[in-house]
Amino acid sequence: MPKLSDEVKAKRKTKILDAAFVVFSAQGYTSTTIDHIAFESGVSKGGIYTYYASKEEIFLEIAALRFKKRSQLFSVIKQEHLNQNGIINYTHLIRDYLKSVLNSLSEPEVLNTAKFSFEFWSIVTRDPALKQLANARYNDFYSDLTLQIEEGIHAGFFKKNINLEAIAYILLSTLDGMMHTHVIMGIPLPASAIDHYIEAIMAILFV
Amino acid sequence: MPKLSDEVKAKRKTKILDAAFVVFSAQGYTSTTIDHIAFESGVSKGGIYTYYASKEEIFLEIAALRFKKRSQLFSVIKQEHLNQNGIINYTHLIRDYLKSVLNSLSEPEVLNTAKFSFEFWSIVTRDPALKQLANARYNDFYSDLTLQIEEGIHAGFFKKNINLEAIAYILLSTLDGMMHTHVIMGIPLPASAIDHYIEAIMAILFV
Amino acid sequence: MPKLSDEVKAKRKTKILDAAFVVFSAQGYTSTTIDHIAFESGVSKGGIYTYYASKEEIFLEIAALRFKKRSQLFSVIKQEHLNQNGIINYTHLIRDYLKSVLNSLSEPEVLNTAKFSFEFWSIVTRDPALKQLANARYNDFYSDLTLQIEEGIHAGFFKKNINLEAIAYILLSTLDGMMHTHVIMGIPLPASAIDHYIEAIMAILFV
Amino acid sequence: MPKLSDEVKAKRKTKILDAAFVVFSAQGYTSTTIDHIAFESGVSKGGIYTYYASKEEIFLEIAALRFKKRSQLFSVIKQEHLNQNGIINYTHLIRDYLKSVLNSLSEPEVLNTAKFSFEFWSIVTRDPALKQLANARYNDFYSDLTLQIEEGIHAGFFKKNINLEAIAYILLSTLDGMMHTHVIMGIPLPASAIDHYIEAIMAILFV
DNA sequence: AATGAATGAGATTTCATTCAT
DNA sequence: TATGAATGAAATCTCATTCAT
Numbered sequence: 001m002p003k004l005s006d007e008v009k010a011k012r013k014t015k016i017l018d019a020a021f022v023v024f025s026a027q028g029y030t031s032t033t034i035d036h037i038a039f040e041s042g043v044s045k046g047g048i049y050t051y052y053a054s055k056e057e058i059f060l061e062i063a064a065l066r067f068k069k070r071s072q073l074f075s076v077i078k079q080e081h082l083n084q085n086g087i088i089n090y091t092h093l094i095r096d097y098l099k100s101v102l103n104s105l106s107e108p109e110v111l112n113t114a115k116f117s118f119e120f121w122s123i124v125t126r127d128p129a130l131k132q133l134a135n136a137r138y139n140d141f142y143s144d145l146t147l148q149i150e151e152g153i154h155a156g157f158f159k160k161n162i163n164l165e166a167i168a169y170i171l172l173s174t175l176d177g178m179m180h181t182h183v184i185m186g187i188p189l190p191a192s193a194i195d196h197y198i199e200a201i202m203a204i205l206f207v
Numbered sequence: 208m209p210k211l212s213d214e215v216k217a218k219r220k221t222k223i224l225d226a227a228f229v230v231f232s233a234q235g236y237t238s239t240t241i242d243h244i245a246f247e248s249g250v251s252k253g254g255i256y257t258y259y260a261s262k263e264e265i266f267l268e269i270a271a272l273r274f275k276k277r278s279q280l281f282s283v284i285k286q287e288h289l290n291q292n293g294i295i296n297y298t299h300l301i302r303d304y305l306k307s308v309l310n311s312l313s314e315p316e317v318l319n320t321a322k323f324s325f326e327f328w329s330i331v332t333r334d335p336a337l338k339q340l341a342n343a344r345y346n347d348f349y350s351d352l353t354l355q356i357e358e359g360i361h362a363g364f365f366k367k368n369i370n371l372e373a374i375a376y377i378l379l380s381t382l383d384g385m386m387h388t389h390v391i392m393g394i395p396l397p398a399s400a401i402d403h404y405i406e407a408i409m410a411i412l413f414v
Numbered sequence: 415m416p417k418l419s420d421e422v423k424a425k426r427k428t429k430i431l432d433a434a435f436v437v438f439s440a441q442g443y444t445s446t447t448i449d450h451i452a453f454e455s456g457v458s459k460g461g462i463y464t465y466y467a468s469k470e471e472i473f474l475e476i477a478a479l480r481f482k483k484r485s486q487l488f489s490v491i492k493q494e495h496l497n498q499n500g501i502i503n504y505t506h507l508i509r510d511y512l513k514s515v516l517n518s519l520s521e522p523e524v525l526n527t528a529k530f531s532f533e534f535w536s537i538v539t540r541d542p543a544l545k546q547l548a549n550a551r552y553n554d555f556y557s558d559l560t561l562q563i564e565e566g567i568h569a570g571f572f573k574k575n576i577n578l579e580a581i582a583y584i585l586l587s588t589l590d591g592m593m594h595t596h597v598i599m600g601i602p603l604p605a606s607a608i609d610h611y612i613e614a615i616m617a618i619l620f621v
Numbered sequence: 622m623p624k625l626s627d628e629v630k631a632k633r634k635t636k637i638l639d640a641a642f643v644v645f646s647a648q649g650y651t652s653t654t655i656d657h658i659a660f661e662s663g664v665s666k667g668g669i670y671t672y673y674a675s676k677e678e679i680f681l682e683i684a685a686l687r688f689k690k691r692s693q694l695f696s697v698i699k700q701e702h703l704n705q706n707g708i709i710n711y712t713h714l715i716r717d718y719l720k721s722v723l724n725s726l727s728e729p730e731v732l733n734t735a736k737f738s739f740e741f742w743s744i745v746t747r748d749p750a751l752k753q754l755a756n757a758r759y760n761d762f763y764s765d766l767t768l769q770i771e772e773g774i775h776a777g778f779f780k781k782n783i784n785l786e787a788i789a790y791i792l793l794s795t796l797d798g799m800m801h802t803h804v805i806m807g808i809p810l811p812a813s814a815i816d817h818y819i820e821a822i823m824a825i826l827f828v
Numbered sequence: 829a830a831t832g833a834a835t836g837a838g839a840t841t842t843c844a845t846t847c848a849t
Numbered sequence: 850t851a852t853g854a855a856t857g858a859a860a861t862c863t864c865a866t867t868c869a870t
Contacts (some may be wrong), residue, residue, distance in 0.1 A: 001848050001854045012854095028333055030237040033839065044856045049841070115332065121391045122329050125322070126235055131393060138392065166400040169388065170407070177384020181376065184328045186338055187346065193373035200377070200407045207410075211829075240864060251831045253868085262865065418850075442747055446652045447843060458852045460847085469844065484780045529746070535805045536743050539736065542648055545807055552806065563764040580814040583802065584821070591798020595790065599759065600752055614821045615792070621824075622833045622869050633833095654860060665835045670862065 013051050016041045017065070020058045025112035029059055029119055063120045063134070066113055071141045073100065074148070090152030094171075094205070095198055101175060102194045105182050114183040142168055149205070158205040167204055176202070220258050223248045224272070227265045232319035236266055236326055262322065267337070270327045271344070273320055278348045280307070297359030301378075301412070302405055308382060309401045312389050322389040349375055356412070365412040374411055381408070427465050430455045431479070434472045439526035443473060443533055474544070477534045478551070480527055485555045487514070488562065490526070504566030508585075508619070509612055515589060516608045519596050528597040558581055572619040581618055588615070634672050637662045638686070641679045646733035650680055684755070686743045687734055692762045694721065695769070695806055711773030715792075716819055716827070721797060723815045726803050736806040763789055770826070779826040788825055795822070 004012075019041030023032045034055055038045045052058045077096050081088050104110045124130045146168045152158045178197060182189040211219075226248030230239045241262060245252040259265045284303050288295050311317045331337045353375045359365045385404060389396040418426075433455030437446045448469060452459045466472045491510050495502050518524040538544045560582045566572045592611060596603040625633075640662030645652045655676060659666045675681045698717050702709050725731040745751045767789045773779045799818060803810040 002852050004854070010220065026333075028329065031333070034841085035839085045841090046843080046857060047855050050854065053841095055840075118387075119329055122235070122326055123392065125391050126238070135393060138394070142394075163397075163399045163403065165397050169394070169397055169400045170385075170404050173384040173388035174381035174404070175384065176387055177380040177382065178377075180325075180328070180383055180387060181296075181380035184332050186332065186342060187344070187345070187349075187376070189351045190370070190372050192370045192374060193376045196373045196382070196411055197377050200411050203410050204403055204407050241866080242864080245832090252833095252866090253831050254829080256866070257829065442743070442856090445747070448845080449843080459845090459854095460852050461850080463845070464850070532739070533743055535801070536649065536740055539805050539807065540647075540652070549807060552808070554809075575812045577811070577817065579811050580817045583808070583811055583814040584799075586816050587736065587798040587802035588795035588818070589798065590801055591794040591796065592791075594739075594742075594797055594801060595794035598746050600746065600756060600789070601759070601763075604784075604786050604790055606784045607790045609789045610825055611791050611795070614825050616820050617824050617828075618817055623831050625833070655862080656860085666862090667836065667864080668834050671833065674862095676861075 004174075009051075012043070016043055016048060017058065017062055018053055019043075021112065021116065022061050024059065024062065024119070029123060046084075059120070064115065064137075065115060067137050067141070068111075073097070074141075074145065078148070083101065086168045088151075088155070090148070090155055090157040091202065091205075093148070094145055094152070095202065098171075098175065098198050098201060099194070102178060102189065102197070105179060105189060112173075114179045118180060118184055144174065145172065152205070159207070162205065170204065171201060212230065216258070219250065219254075223255055223258055224265065224269055226250075228269050228323065231266065231269065232325070233320045236330060265332075266327070269323065270331075270341070273324060273327075274344050274348070276320075278351065280304070281352065283356070295358075295362070297355070297362055297364040298409065298412075300355070301359070302409065305378075305382065305405050305408060306401070309385060309396065309404070312386060312396060318390055321386045325387060325391055332379075342362055349379065352379065359412070369412065378408060378413065423465070424474045426457065426461075430457055430462055430465060431472065431476055433457075435476050435526065435530065436568070438473065438476065438533070443537060473534070473537075476530065477538075477548070480531060480534075480553050481555070483527075485558065487511070488555075488559065490564070502565075504562070504569055504571040505616065505619075507528070507562070508566070509616065511617060512585075512589065512612050513608070516592060516603065516611070519593060519603060526595055528542050532594060532598055556586065559586065573621070576596065584618065585615060628629070630672075632665070637664055637669060637672055638679065638683055640664075641731065642683050642737065645680065645683065645740070646736045650676075650744060680741070680744075681751075683737065685758070687738060687741075688758050690734075692765065694718070695762075695766065699769070709772075709776070710767070711776055711778040712823065712826075714769070715773070716823065719792075719796065719819050719822060720815070723799060723810065723818070726800060726810060732804055735800045739801060739805055763793065766793065773826070780828070783826065792822060793823065 016037065018039045020032075020037045023040050027036070032055075034048055035047055037043075037055075037058070038048055041048070048058075052061070074097055077100060078088065078093060081093055081096070105114070121134070122188060124134045146164050149162070149164055149167060150157065153162060174197070178189060178193075181187050223244065226260070226272075227239075227244045230243045230247050234243070239262075241252055241255060244262075244265070245255055254264075259268070281304055284307060285295065285300060288300055312321070328341075331341045353371050356365065356369070356371055356374060360367060360369060381404070385396060385400075386396050418458065429556050434446075434451045437450045437454050441450070446469075448459055448462060449530055451457075451469075451472070452462055455462070462472075466475070491514060492502065492507055495507055495510075519528070535548070538548045563572065563576070563578055563581060567574060567576060588611070592603060592607075595601050637658065641653075641658045644657045644661050648657070653676075655669055656663075658676075658679070659669055662669070669679075673682070695718055698721060699709065699714055702714055702717070726735070742744055742755070745755045767785050770779065770783070770785055770788060774781060774783060795818070799810060799814075802808050
């Protein structure tokens with residue numbers, strides 16, 4: 001076959017990635033074989049290797065994509081707020097972000113993402129080189145959030161003497177914990193818990 | 208050979224389990240081989256199969272033990288409170304429990320336990336039968352906590368119109384999240400985050 | 415597309431063959447992939463199969479070419495002798511042939527040829543059909559040499575009661591051995607060894 | 622099974638090595654699979670890996686063994702000469718060595734050894750690290766031979782002004798060449814060639 | 829009961845060859 | 850014809866489990 005256009009190539013890579021994401025989420029990294037990915041994607045085993053050098057590379061590429069998506073979610077919500085009324089209500093912004101994440105947990109796509117992410121960190125934790133890379137990316141997200149909270153303080157939404165590092169840590173880690181309990185441990189998240197949780201987080205920002 | 212006494216048997220099982228816990232925590236379930244466990248425990252490879260039917264069984268038995276330990280931690284702290292002054296201050300109880308868990312995160316034993324637990328849930332999440340079992344055990348812990356909070360309400364420590372299910376869910380899941388971020392993602396937990404976090408949790412119980 | 419002229423076709427075949435020779439010599443038959451040949455020749459992978467049916471066929475075609483070249487070397491030297499003085503001094507002829515072969519061993523082209531040839535025989539030795547073919551070709555060279563020696567005897571250069579078969583065998587096989595030790599085993603051929611060797615060979619022809 | 626004695630282990634290793642030698646000789650290194658070795662040896666695939674870390678290690682171990690055997694052949698013949706009459710006739714010694722090697726070429730064991738050796742060098746020639754190792758071993762043999770010739774000179778058997786390096790090089794390389802032509806190229810070695818060859822070699826030592 | 833050697837299913841990856849464009 | 854993407858057979862090596870001693 002003649003040389004494929006970059007666009008077509010990108011499409012194939014996406015096809016493989018999507019299929020891999022599905023099986024990784026469903027069965028986990030270790031239990032997933034290249035055959036599974038090949039079958040799910042409809043691409044032959046050898047074809048997989050035309051686009052990716054190894055199973056690990058596929059896994060890492062998916063992780064990179066998910067990172068980006070999660071980072072973008074915040075910006076997306078912020079943009080929506082801006083579009084609606086020109087100025088940003090940071091209280092609403094944080095609230096909406098938390099709500100959005102927690103309410104979407106039953107969507108299959110989000111569920112899979114969460115499963116994938118927790119497994120990603122499990123694996124990454126054993127590999128110092130990977131860990132450094134992953135942490136660097138996470139820190140970008142982390143510091144972006146810190147920045148937003150800082151803006152919220154300046155704009156007069158949150159109390160002044162707040163420990164930025166602490167609040168960012170709490171916000172992200174407890175949010176992850178809610179997801180973990182629901183998605184991985186499989187314990188259904190009560191609707192009331194979402195509300196109480198959000199109020200507790202907001203309390204830290206105000207009181 | 209003569210039949211081994213139950214005591215000797217139990218000791219051997221413990222020896223195997225302890226060794227397995229160490230290597231599972233350090234390398235993860237998949238990367239751990241029976242040879243590793245055999246080497247670490249000093250028991251021969253064949254000998255391990257005299258006591259456990261499979262690698263999975265060992266993993267599950269460790270998980271069961273860790274469950275029990277975590278459940279007991281709450282009782283232990285409660286007992287200490289009782290011993291000190293005959294009656295229980297539920298506010299202090301919860302506070303101490305959270306503090307105890309979060310402050311001990313740098314201890315190797317706790318760190319290993321956390322690593323192990325998160326991996327346990329990752330694996331369990333793929334296997335419906337296991338998941339049911341694991342959830343049943345978790346629910347014991349969960350409802351025990353609910354019970355304590357209820358007692359706290361009756362004793363007048365917490366506000367009346369509290370949603371027990373929600374608060375228990377939040378308490379355990381966010382605590383897990385703090386552990387996950389620190390232990391698995393490897394992002395150091397700031398001391399100030401511990402304080403803010405505890406206050407936020409307590410706020411839910413009071414306000 | 416329009417039919418390619420035979421000339422263009424031949425050029426392409428040569429291009430592929432030259433490239434293949436380079437990579438076969440450098441890395442060996444097994445380690446050489448069609449991709450290597452494609453890259454080195456600048457012809458696409460599919461294009462190679464337009465001209466050759468298989469990797470093996472390429473290898474064999476190169477071998478055939480090298481055979482011819484080696485056979486021709488003798489004729490070439492003989493022709494030079496003829497051109498110089500009309501008649502042939504067979505003593506000088508043999509001597510020059512041996513010298514020429516051994517002295518050229520450090521030239522990259524010769525070195526590569528030698529590497530290629532020894533690998534060729536290694537492979538051929540496992541395949542009876544190929545072996546027969548290869549031997550037939552080798553025998554042509556062999557009997558040509560025998561003929562030259564016979565001519566040398568008739569012309570009065572060598573002793574009469576010589577065993578033609580034996581001397582041809584010795585001459586070619588020991589020459590190969592010298593090449594093998596130098597090129598394949600990588601043990602440098604001392605200049606003095608060349609002289610001693612040639613004298614020893616000539617001694618067989620005279621004494 | 623309980624721990625095997627070193628003796629039993631050595632036997633198993635030998636069993637595997639012998640089988641591997643047979644298949645390597647018959648089909649060549651590349652075409653030989655671990656399955657072939659497993660089948661030929663009667664040891665399971667996994668069992669092979671209990672004793673050897675890789676296919677390459679097996680190949681190298683065989684090579685080491687063959688090296689040793691070839692080196693010893695010279696000593697063995699020398700010892701026989703000593704045993705027969707107390708002193709050594711170096712002329713006979715060299716002659717017997719050459720005869721012994723060339724006459725044994727039709728024995729299957731020797732034939733296989735030769736096939737194996739030539740392939741060994743083919744492979745080794747691509748790997749600098751291996752090559753260094755192999756050459757070091759070969760040089761031991763080489764310098765041992767040089768020593769013997771030197772002794773022969775001192776004992777008055779060979780001419781004084783001989784170039785030791787040259788003669789050793791010629792002797793070994795041409796001998797290899799005779800083997801190569803017969804064993805690998807498959808051209809039968811005429812009996813008369815053996816005699817002529819030996820005389821030519823001896824001539825270098827005398828004249 | 830304990831040992832550790834033996835087994836063999838299964839996983840990743842390579843690459844000669846085919847074939848759609 | 851030429852291209853290079855796609856295919857899938859095959860090869861090496863791992864390791865949970867079995868079993869002879």
